[in-house]
Amino acid sequence: MPCILNTPGVLAAILLILVVGIGIELLVFKPAERRVLRSRGLLTTGR
Numbered sequence: 372m373p374c375i376l377n378t379p380g381v382l383a384a385i386l387l388i389l390v391v392g393i394g395i396e397l398l399v400f401k402p403a404e405r406r407v408l409r410s411r412g413l414l415t416t417g418r
Contacts (some may be wrong), residue, residue: 409415 405414
């Protein structure tokens with residue numbers, strides 16, 4: 372059984388995973404972290 376590498380497909384999948392991961396970080400985890408820090412009085416003023 373020959374091993375056929377689909378390098379462009381693999382690189383596209385890696386890039387897609389990276390973009391989705393960054394998107395989830397910015398849309399889900401960052402706001403949740405800010406909410407927790409604010410509720411515990413650990414968030415400094417400003418961004």
